[in-house]
Amino acid sequence: MTDHSLTADHWPAPLASEAVEATVTVPGSKSVTNRALILAALAADPGWIRRPLRSRDTLLMAEALRSLGIGIEETVSSSSAVAGAPEGRGESWRIIPATPQAPATVDVGNAGTVMRFLPPLAALAEGPVRFDGDPRSHERPLHGVIDALRALGARVDDEGRGALPLTVHGAGSLDGGPVEVDASASSQFVSALLLSAPRFNQGVEVRHTGAVLPSLPHIRMTVDMLRRAGAQVDSPESGGEPNVWRVAPGALLGRDLVVEPDLSNAQPFLAAALITGGSVTIPDWPFHTTQPGDALREIFSAMGGDCVLDDRGLTLTGSGRILGIDIDLGDVGELTPGIAAVAALAESESVLRGVAHLRLHETDRLAALTREINALGGDVTETADGLRIRPRPLHGGVFHTYDDHRLATAGAVLGLAVKDLEVENIATTGKTIPDFPELWHGMLAGRG
Numbered sequence: 001m002t003d004h005s006l007t008a009d010h011w012p013a014p015l016a017s018e019a020v021e022a023t024v025t026v027p028g029s030k031s032v033t034n035r036a037l038i039l040a041a042l043a044a045d046p047g048w049i050r051r052p053l054r055s056r057d058t059l060l061m062a063e064a065l066r067s068l069g070i071g072i073e074e075t076v077s078s079s080s081a082v083a084g085a086p087e088g089r090g091e092s093w094r095i096i097p098a099t100p101q102a103p104a105t106v107d108v109g110n111a112g113t114v115m116r117f118l119p120p121l122a123a124l125a126e127g128p129v130r131f132d133g134d135p136r137s138h139e140r141p142l143h144g145v146i147d148a149l150r151a152l153g154a155r156v157d158d159e160g161r162g163a164l165p166l167t168v169h170g171a172g173s174l175d176g177g178p179v180e181v182d183a184s185a186s187s188q189f190v191s192a193l194l195l196s197a198p199r200f201n202q203g204v205e206v207r208h209t210g211a212v213l214p215s216l217p218h219i220r221m222t223v224d225m226l227r228r229a230g231a232q233v234d235s236p237e238s239g240g241e242p243n244v245w246r247v248a249p250g251a252l253l254g255r256d257l258v259v260e261p262d263l264s265n266a267q268p269f270l271a272a273a274l275i276t277g278g279s280v281t282i283p284d285w286p287f288h289t290t291q292p293g294d295a296l297r298e299i300f301s302a303m304g305g306d307c308v309l310d311d312r313g314l315t316l317t318g319s320g321r322i323l324g325i326d327i328d329l330g331d332v333g334e335l336t337p338g339i340a341a342v343a344a345l346a347e348s349e350s351v352l353r354g355v356a357h358l359r360l361h362e363t364d365r366l367a368a369l370t371r372e373i374n375a376l377g378g379d380v381t382e383t384a385d386g387l388r389i390r391p392r393p394l395h396g397g398v399f400h401t402y403d404d405h406r407l408a409t410a411g412a413v414l415g416l417a418v419k420d421l422e423v424e425n426i427a428t429t430g431k432t433i434p435d436f437p438e439l440w441h442g443m444l445a446g447r448g
């Protein structure tokens with residue numbers, strides 16, 4: 001073993017000495033868990049969230065809802081130990097809805113889902129709800145939610161920043177109705193307004209006015225989960241106008257919902273099979289899903305892998321070759337760091353397009369990926385809306401992560417093939433994938 005002289009927050013990324021062969025159970029979806037929490041909090045009766053993701057982003061959402069008076073009871077069930085529970089392992093959260101209470105304070109961390117999904121819900125409380133978070137949260141776009149809430153009748157005090165920190169002065173109810181939003185900076189503006197809309201007096205009609213709309217699958221996820229909770233939703237896919245979503249006012253049902261594995265967080269493990277010419281199975285991969293990570297089946301197949309989805313889950317088998325790719329990732333932007341890592345190890349050039357909005361994610365992901373891969377000897381250039389990646393032989397070094405979980409997992413992927421690579425602050429993976437280092441070492445040890 002190499003003797004790394006490391007500071008505490010430099011993680012020696014393990015090198016893969018052979019083809020990876022493993023089954024990896026990945027934790028639940030962040031996007032599903034945080035939507036489920038909002039919808040359950042607004043429901044007319046209690047509900048269950050089974051196998052929720054328990055990570056920084058989802059615990060921040062749960063804590064925020066608790067401070068707004070929503071009951072969230074956590075239980076660990078071995079199987080059907082919880083009355084009414086379907087057979088299943090792991091943790092369950094019982095959500096006891098309540099009219100949101102104020103005053104309250106909310107720490108959003110750097111969670112886009114918390115900073116965007118909660119202000120509309122807070123507008124239903126009677127009194128001030130103060131929102132603040134990590135320094136980076138002050139830089140992330142929120143204007144779409146703030147302006148729309150004002151247009152729908154809410155009082156929001158942001159001292160002219162158009163961003164955090166801010167206070168929503170709830171009046172106990174919100175008129176709702178039609179509103180225009182430019183969601184080109186984040187699809188979460190649209191999702192945020194739709195999720196709480198069944199509880200607005202007139203529901204909502206959201207019209208996106210911007211030139212581009214990123215992460216459309218995440219808006220479909222919002223619509224799908226609203227409908228499953230009993231909401232009446234018109235969307236472009238259901239024959240409605242393009243770029244317009246309507247949610248009717250009405251009661252939401254308390255559901256019993258099992259959270260799917262986070263397919264975007266399955267990415268580094270699938271990438272490991274691809275780049276080592278091995279085979280990785282992710283159990284419980286859904287046959288039908290709105291998660292954008294499902295696109296990995298197609299993307300990693302185009303990059304040289306072979307994907308089989310069956311009752312065992314999704315199995316990706318690498319061919320020993322890693323092919324470059326020219327692709328628009330606008331729908332699936334959160335997959336970009338992991339794809340960039342694989343692309344840097346490929347045998348031909350890649351062009352990743354349609355992801356200009358990543359400059360305002362957890363960090364400026366386009367700048368960070370360019371800087372960090374190039375520091376290892378890579379040849380990455382930023383384009384107006386993405387990255388051009390020319391594979392080069394890479395050498396070891398420190399891969400900085402800028403408090404970005406997906407930079408950290410991208411560094412781990414590179415480290416499988418690049419000797420002496422150290423990932424700075426691997427703990428930042430806890431934003432959405434707790435225990436990542438343990439899962440990674442478990443995969444390399446072939447544990448299933």
Ligand SMILES: O=C(O)C1=C[C@@H](OP(=O)(O)O)[C@@H](O)[C@H](O)C1
Nearest residue numbers: 031186187188214215218333334
């Ligand atoms: O609604 C969601 O759960 C998400 C939407 C996307 O945000 P953007 O549209 O801001 O990219 C995605 O990148 C993020 O990880 C999760």
Ligand SMILES: C=C(OP(=O)(O)O)C(=O)O
Nearest residue numbers: 110111112113334361362
């Ligand atoms: C962009 C992401 O997160 P957030 O929900 O904070 O926007 C992400 O997880 O890649």
